[in-house]
Amino acid sequence: MTEELKSVLGRVFITIETDLENRWIFVDWQGYLTADNIKEGARAYTAALARSSFSCVLNDTRSVRGPWDHSMDWVINEWAPNAANAGLRHFAMITAPETLADGSAANFYAQLKAFRAEVFDNMADARVWLRAHC
Numbered sequence: 002m003t004e005e006l007k008s009v010l011g012r013v014f015i016t017i018e019t020d021l022e023n024r025w026i027f028v029d030w031q032g033y034l035t036a037d038n039i040k041e042g043a044r045a046y047t048a049a050l051a052r053s054s055f056s057c058v059l060n061d062t063r064s065v066r067g068p069w070d071h072s073m074d075w076v077i078n079e080w081a082p083n084a085a086n087a088g089l090r091h092f093a094m095i096t097a098p099e100t101l102a103d104g105s106a107a108n109f110y111a112q113l114k115a116f117r118a119e120v121f122d123n124m125a126d127a128r129v130w131l132r133a134h135c
Contacts, residue, residue: 002018002019002049003017003018003019004017004049006038008032008035012031012032013031013032014031014034014038014042015028015029015031015038015042015045015046016028016029017042017045017046017049019049019052019053019055020059023057023059023128023131023132023135024053024057024135025059025131025135026046026050026053026055026058027058027059027061028046028058028059028060029061029064030042030060030062030064030065031064031065032064032065032066033065034065034067034069034072036071036075039069039072039075039076040072040080043076043080043084044080046058047080047083047089050084050088050089054088055088055135056088056089056134056135057089057090057091057092057093057134057135058084058089058091058092058093059095059128059131060092060093060094061095061124062094062095062096062097063095063097081114081115081116084115084116085115085116089116090116090117091116091118091135092116092117092118092119093119093121093127093128094118094119094120094121094127095120095121095122095123095127096120096121096122097122117134
């Protein structure tokens with residue numbers, strides 16, 4: 002099952018797929034993300050995770066433009082504990098190296114304590130790591 006969320010301008014900012022074969026939720030973020038987009042998208046894929054009873058998320062941020070540090074406090078202090086309560090145990094984040102979004106991912110990784118996360122610069126390595134845990 003695939004779900005797309007769109008911004009107020011009608012642009013898709015996140016695609017969420019329940020991957021039954023791999024037993025994880027695949028998330029593909031796109032474009033410039035507002036704080037509202039991040040909250041809406043994160044809540045949507047956390048709900049998909051809870052419905053699926055999976056414990057893993059493959060989170061692709063390579064198509065994100067710009068930083069998302071404006072939402073870091075909410076992501077770390079509200080979303081992460083709620084996601085852990087919904088069953089999240091392993092989180093593979095893919096970033097585009099040397100971008101502003103990659104810098105936000107590094108900040109996220111450094112502060113996260115609610116579940117295990119790893120940051121990757123390519124899909125293949127992220128999938129291998131996640132398969133070992135799901």
